Amino acid sequence: LPGKQISRNMERRKIHLPVIDLRPFWNAEQFSLAERETTAAMIAIACENHGMFYVTCPTSAGILSGTAFRAAHSLFSLPLSVKQAAVPVDPVPSAARGYLGVGSESGGLLHERKEAFSFSVDCHEDRSRGEKQRNALQAPNVWPCEPPTGGSQAIRPVFESLFMDMSQIALAIARAFAVALGDRELVDICHGGTPVSLMRCIHYLPESDDT
Numbered sequence: 001l002p003g004k005q006i007s008r009n010m011e012r013r014k015i016h017l018p019v020i021d022l023r024p025f026w027n028a029e030q031f032s033l034a035e036r037e038t039t040a041a042m043i044a045i046a047c048e049n050h051g052m053f054y055v056t057c058p059t060s061a062g063i064l065s066g067t068a069f070r071a072a073h074s075l076f077s078l079p080l081s082v083k084q085a086a087v088p089v090d091p092v093p094s095a096a097r098g099y100l101g102v103g104s105e106s107g108g109l110l111h112e113r114k115e116a117f118s119f120s121v122d123c124h125e126d127r128s129r130g131e132k133q134r135n136a137l138q139a140p141n142v143w144p145c146e147p148p149t150g151g152s153q154a155i156r157p158v159f160e161s162l163f164m165d166m167s168q169i170a171l172a173i174a175r176a177f178a179v180a181l182g183d184r185e186l187v188d189i190c191h192g193g194t195p196v197s198l199m200r201c202i203h204y205l206p207e208s209d210d211t
Contacts, residue, residue, distance in 0.1 A: 044180040
């Protein structure tokens with residue numbers, strides 16, 4: 001459901017989600033262990049009672065969100081031929097990167113009225129060691145060629161900045177979960193190794209020209 005519709009449904013049902021301040025896990029050196037444990041306990045209660053929660057933290061993700069929507073509008077407004085050219089070819093043709101056209105995931109338009117664009121950490125083939133990515137979540141990003149017009153919203157730098165900020169938020173939440181669950185290795189699992197996190201921008205289309 002769109003975010004506004006979810007908010008209306010929650011308000012109608014008198015559901016109020018807790019808001020968690022992530023600063024104790026964002027700038028851990030500025031907060032005590034007791035403060036981090038208190039925040040972790042609040043997250044545990046929120047998950048047990050609601051299954052979700054809001055977070056606040058000192059990041060630019062909130063500021064970037066409006067810019068990201070404008071960048072997404074610019075991306076999906078590009079000519080179809082330009083968008084279709086932004087697909088992975090080498091070294092992982094089936095990689096979860098780049099443009100997905102309407103109906104490309106389900107094979108038809110009946111149940112899938114959306115187009116999407118996926119991006120992540122820019123993983124490249126290490127040709128010096130002859131290694132290739134075998135995981136579709138590990139591959140180079142594929143970006144569309146943007147028209148050289150001053151009015152177009154730059155897509156790549158906005159999406160890359162948003163991805164990095166959201167990744168830091170996810171790591172802060174992982175640190176909190178680690179304390180709440182007593183699993184100190186959780187952060188190392190999330191932070192170490194080859195990243196497989198993915199961000200997808202989705203454009204949902206109306207059911208008909210009249211809607």
